[in-house]
Amino acid sequence: MMWDTLRRYVRGLWNGRFILAYTLLVSLSLFIITPFLLILVKSLGKEWFGYRWLPPKVTLDWYKWAFEIARVPEVMKNTLIIAALAILMSTTIGICSGWAFGRRHLPGKEALMSIVLLPRMIPPITYALGVAQIFYALKLVDTHFGVALAHVSICAPFAILVLSSTFQSLDDRVLEAAGVCGASPVRTFFHVTLPMIMPGILSSMIFTFSTSYNELTLTLMTYGPDTITLPVRTYLAVGLGYWEVTSAMSVILVIPSFLILILIQRRVAPEKLLGGFKGL
Amino acid sequence: MIELQNVTKRYGSLVANDCVNLQIWRGELLTLLGPSGCGKTTALRCITGHQRPDEGRVFIDGQDVTDVPTYRRELGMVFQNFALFPHMTVYQNVEFPLMIRSLAREKRREMVRDALRLIRMEGLEGRYPRQLSGGQQQRVGLARALVYRPKVLLLDEPLSNLDAKLREEMRFEIRELVSQLRMTAVYVTHDQSEALALSDRVAIMNAGRLQQVGTPREIYEQPANLFIAGFIGLSDFFEGQVVAVEGDRAQVAVRGLELAVPARAGMSSGQPVTLFIRPNDVVLMDESADAAENAFQGRVDKVTYLGDIVDYRVLLANDLELRVQTDGRKLYSPGSSIQVCLPAERCHVLAQ
Numbered sequence: 001m002m003w004d005t006l007r008r009y010v011r012g013l014w015n016g017r018f019i020l021a022y023t024l025l026v027s028l029s030l031f032i033i034t035p036f037l038l039i040l041v042k043s044l045g046k047e048w049f050g051y052r053w054l055p056p057k058v059t060l061d062w063y064k065w066a067f068e069i070a071r072v073p074e075v076m077k078n079t080l081i082i083a084a085l086a087i088l089m090s091t092t093i094g095i096c097s098g099w100a101f102g103r104r105h106l107p108g109k110e111a112l113m114s115i116v117l118l119p120r121m122i123p124p125i126t127y128a129l130g131v132a133q134i135f136y137a138l139k140l141v142d143t144h145f146g147v148a149l150a151h152v153s154i155c156a157p158f159a160i161l162v163l164s165s166t167f168q169s170l171d172d173r174v175l176e177a178a179g180v181c182g183a184s185p186v187r188t189f190f191h192v193t194l195p196m197i198m199p200g201i202l203s204s205m206i207f208t209f210s211t212s213y214n215e216l217t218l219t220l221m222t223y224g225p226d227t228i229t230l231p232v233r234t235y236l237a238v239g240l241g242y243w244e245v246t247s248a249m250s251v252i253l254v255i256p257s258f259l260i261l262i263l264i265q266r267r268v269a270p271e272k273l274l275g276g277f278k279g280l
Numbered sequence: 281m282i283e284l285q286n287v288t289k290r291y292g293s294l295v296a297n298d299c300v301n302l303q304i305w306r307g308e309l310l311t312l313l314g315p316s317g318c319g320k321t322t323a324l325r326c327i328t329g330h331q332r333p334d335e336g337r338v339f340i341d342g343q344d345v346t347d348v349p350t351y352r353r354e355l356g357m358v359f360q361n362f363a364l365f366p367h368m369t370v371y372q373n374v375e376f377p378l379m380i381r382s383l384a385r386e387k388r389r390e391m392v393r394d395a396l397r398l399i400r401m402e403g404l405e406g407r408y409p410r411q412l413s414g415g416q417q418q419r420v421g422l423a424r425a426l427v428y429r430p431k432v433l434l435l436d437e438p439l440s441n442l443d444a445k446l447r448e449e450m451r452f453e454i455r456e457l458v459s460q461l462r463m464t465a466v467y468v469t470h471d472q473s474e475a476l477a478l479s480d481r482v483a484i485m486n487a488g489r490l491q492q493v494g495t496p497r498e499i500y501e502q503p504a505n506l507f508i509a510g511f512i513g514l515s516d517f518f519e520g521q522v523v524a525v526e527g528d529r530a531q532v533a534v535r536g537l538e539l540a541v542p543a544r545a546g547m548s549s550g551q552p553v554t555l556f557i558r559p560n561d562v563v564l565m566d567e568s569a570d571a572a573e574n575a576f577q578g579r580v581d582k583v584t585y586l587g588d589i590v591d592y593r594v595l596l597a598n599d600l601e602l603r604v605q606t607d608g609r610k611l612y613s614p615g616s617s618i619q620v621c622l623p624a625e626r627c628h629v630l631a632q
Contacts, residue, residue, distance in 0.1 A: 176350075
């Protein structure tokens with residue numbers, strides 16, 4: 001059976017259009033993957049000064065360096081704590097706003113939604129300085145809560161968008177049916193409403209995690225020695241010139257996102273995460 | 281069994297239910313029929329408890345339930361868009377009302393199996409609603425509504441989302457189920473043929489008011505007013521004036537032609553009346569046929585062949601246009617001259 005598909009594949013390849021299509025696809029894939037491959041190889045190589053395709057020696061020294069000297073575990077801990085706080089705040093905001101946007105008639109709803117999306121439309125660097133000034137005044141710099149709060153400005157818009165779509169598609173009649181079947185409002189919530197909105201909430205949480213985890217600009221403006229996140233650490237290492245260690249840290253940075261993507265791609269189509277909401 | 285007493289419900293300045301008084305007997309299937317916006321769904325939602333009447337009371341089985349929330353009213357309801365729980369299987373959907381009532385697992389299983397057998401969907405317990413067709417989803421909705429044998433079954437346009445052929449089949453299934461289980465049922469629809477086919481009694485509503493309540497035959501043959509006559513079945517309407525009343529017959533002048541119609545109590549000479557006749561009660565005869573009571577000369581204007589019936593537009597001598605439907609055994613072509621007979625007993629008089 002495998003030979004059949006292989007034969008069909010090869011036969012297809014000989015068709016001119018397919019050759020062009022495949023060439024383009026392969027080129028695109030290489031274009032996207034090559035930087036990662038480069039970093040992966042660099043993080044594992046010793047004495048590789050760029051005049052060969054592959055490094056002469058393979059080593060895990062750089063990873064050891066990252067763990068012991070760059071204190072990656074502690075940095076990872078910071079990153080995850082901040083992400084967790086950002087998720088908590090964004091999801092709460094998202095649920096409350098999403099409920100209003102999705103189920104109530106609000107005057108000027110479109111205008112409000114545009115304002116909500118504004119932080120994603122403009123580069124964070126433009127307002128990061130302002131955020132930093134306010135945080136200094138409020139003594140929020142170098143606190144996990146402070147950095148998370150800064151992240152919320154870019155995480156909450158997505159949460160609101162996803163959750164308003166979720167709540168909008170929540171069918172009232174189904175909830176009424178639960179009531180007719182004898183379920184009190186509380187029981188209706190736990191047995192019917194919650195399971196129905198859970199995919200939307202999870203989707204919003206994943207999006208928020210990803211955004212907070214990868215955020216550099218806002219973190220740079222609000223961090224301190226106690227709240228170094230992985231993106232910040234990597235950025236600083238680049239500035240110091242330790243390319244190999246930086247590569248190792250980048251690989252470590254990528255792994256959680258990669259894992260999550262693999263885990264969820266069966267349940268939630270990644271295309272849905274990036275767009276295709278009602279109203280967008 | 282169910283009673284709406286002086287129920288009035290307003291949405292802002294719109295009066296959705298205006299002093300509705302309705303009684304539904306135990307074991308009967310009553311249909312609330314009317315055009316969109318007539319208030320039938322509002323009336324149903326007052327019974328279920330999803331709406332609270334601004335005035336009036338609602339009684340179920342002798343108890344005043346106006347202040348009782350929906351989930352305590354022991355009802356079963358079938359929705360137009362099925363409203364199945366999308367995250368539960370067929371089995372779990374049907375089991376839900378029993379689970380809420382904390383019945384023992386074995387008892388639940390038995391009752392769910394019974395319900396699934398009634399709707400003929402054994403073997404599909406593990407499917408999710410998104411894997412079912414429209415008809416199947418609606419049957420599951422029925423099973424879920426009936427599984428704990430509620431006092432009353434309510435159906436809110438349950439067949440509107442199904443295609444025409446399926447609608448007819450499901451009509452009989454629902455009727456059978458309700459009779460078999462001896463349930464009291466309230467059915468809401470805007471489809472008058474559905475109402476006539478299904479119901480023990482029909483309650484017609486228009487603009488928030490109850491127009492008439494009666495058996496399908498009563499509604500069809502003795503509509504109480506102009507609206508009902510026009511809404512149920514097809515009608516040809518005439519305005520005229522009573523010329524004379526003799527015994528059980530009255531002569532009515534309609535644009536120059538005189539019609540003999542059954543006399544109603546209180547008819548007097550000179551009184552303006554509205555008559556109507558059903559298009560399929562009008563008889564078409566050859567021009568040369570013997571004269572009969574209420575037979576007039578006319579000309580065929582348009583003919584529409586519909587297979588089992590033929591629809592004619594006929595013009596009478598006084599420029600009166602009539603819609604006539606016959607069984608098609610004898611076809612008249614457009615432009616031909618014919619005699620149009622309106623049998624006196626089939627002419628109905630409405631009070632003006």
